[in-house]
Amino acid sequence: MPVDSPILEARGISKSFGGLQALRDVSFSVCKGRVHAIIGPNGAGKSTLISIVSGFLKPDKGQIYLRDDCIDRISAQGRVKKGLVRTFQDVRGFSRLSVFENILLGSHVHGPRGLSDFVVRSGSIRRFRNSQRDMVFSILDSVGLADDGEVALSVLPFGKQRLVGLARAMASRPEVILLDEPGAGLSKEEMDVMVKAIRVLVEQGVSLLLVEHHMSMIEQLSDEVTVLDFGQVICHGRWNEIRTDVRVREAYLGGALTSHARS
Ligand SMILES: Nc1ncnc2c1ncn2[C@@H]1O[C@H](COP(=O)(O)OP(=O)(O)OP(=O)(O)O)[C@@H](O)[C@H]1O
Ligand SMILES: [Mg+2]
Numbered sequence: 258m259p260v261d262s263p264i265l266e267a268r269g270i271s272k273s274f275g276g277l278q279a280l281r282d283v284s285f286s287v288c289k290g291r292v293h294a295i296i297g298p299n300g301a302g303k304s305t306l307i308s309i310v311s312g313f314l315k316p317d318k319g320q321i322y323l324r325d326d327c328i329d330r331i332s333a334q335g336r337v338k339k340g341l342v343r344t345f346q347d348v349r350g351f352s353r354l355s356v357f358e359n360i361l362l363g364s365h366v367h368g369p370r371g372l373s374d375f376v377v378r379s380g381s382i383r384r385f386r387n388s389q390r391d392m393v394f395s396i397l398d399s400v401g402l403a404d405d406g407e408v409a410l411s412v413l414p415f416g417k418q419r420l421v422g423l424a425r426a427m428a429s430r431p432e433v434i435l436l437d438e439p440g441a442g443l444s445k446e447e448m449d450v451m452v453k454a455i456r457v458l459v460e461q462g463v464s465l466l467l468v469e470h471h472m473s474m475i476e477q478l479s480d481e482v483t484v485l486d487f488g489q490v491i492c493h494g495r496w497n498e499i500r501t502d503v504r505v506r507e508a509y510l511g512g513a514l515t516s517h518a519r520s
Contacts, residue, residue: 263322264289264464265310265341265433270319272305272488279305280488283319287433292455292465294475294496297485298508303468304346306485307435310466311343312336323433337366340432346441346468348418350425352411356402359410359421360393361386363428389428396424400454416447423454433464440471452477472500484508 263286272280280302287293295303308314310321312333321328323341331339342363350359397403400420405413410421419439426434439455440448448471455478458465469475475482475496482499484492486508492499499505 261288263287264324265466266322267306267310268320268322270306270309270316272309272314272316278488280309280316283485283488283490285483285490285493287464287466288480289464290459290462291480292459292467292478294467294469294479294482295485296469296472296475296482301485302488303485304437307343307437307466307468311341311435313343334366337429337431340430341435342426342429342431342433343435344422344426344437344439346437348415348422350410350418350421353409355407356397356410356413356421357393357406360396360424360428361389363425364389364392364430366429393428396427399457400424401450416443416450419443419447419451420454423451427458431463433466434458435466437468438470439467440469440474448474
């Protein structure tokens with residue numbers, strides 16, 4: 258597939274919650290191996306869009322295409338099997354399981370049985386676990402968690418817990434990752450580590466939809482940017498083009514976009 262062909266496409270997505278129109282006719286595409294950022298003020302509809310693309314929510318209208326196949330009828334787990342995985346805006350995971358086990362859970366769609374078996378640790382799961390060991394350690398290494406595999410998730414500092422979320426998504430062997438605010442709550446130093454980890458993914462050829470409030474991350478990572486406001490696309494282009502766009506400035510309370518726009 259040529260680099261510029263879309264691997265993921267959303268066409269005319271609309272979604273209402275009761276009387277609130279969270280998304281209205283939103284379309285975008287992510288090209289293979291590229292980072293497409295979605296920005297917009299709080300409540301603009303970014304997480305709703307990620308939930309719809311990943312299959313956690315059904316749209317009222319519109320279609321999602323992965324590699325030219327319409328995936329509207331495929332469940333969230335089915336989409337992960339097809340190579341489309343999301344991360345969450347908040348830290349999620351199993352606090353008492355080790356970092357290794359949390360990341361291993363990301364690969365369970367390719368394993369022998371369901372999620373609960375991971376906790377029971379049946380024989381087949383033990384064999385699967387052993388077969389995935391090298392893969393998990395290589396992911397740990399690539400996100401800078403090589404020394405933390407045996408530690409319980411809850412013991413890790415917040416920034417590292419966020420990296421585990423990214424690592425868990427990587428363990429499903431995705432082609433496309435939808436990242437919902439990977440920089441939320443991170444210190445400057447932690448954010449630098451996150452940017453590095455995301456760059457590793459891009460170098461591996463993974464395509465990314467990146468929702469983020471920290472404009473420094475958008476500047477460093479994005480190839481193109483779509484701006485949402487009140488559920489509608491108001492602007493699309495490269496970061497250098499959209500950062501000065503008057504519609505975008507107005508959406509962000511009329512102020513200039515800074516590296517720490519509203520969070
Ligand atoms: N499950 C839901 N039920 C009702 N309203 C919802 C639901 N999920 C989201 N909304 C509303 O839809 C709108 C868009 O929310 P969404 O979480 O997608 O915004 P966002 O752009 O991700 O915001 P933020 O930057 O704060 O994370 C908001 O007004 C929100 O309150
Ligand atoms: Mg959100």
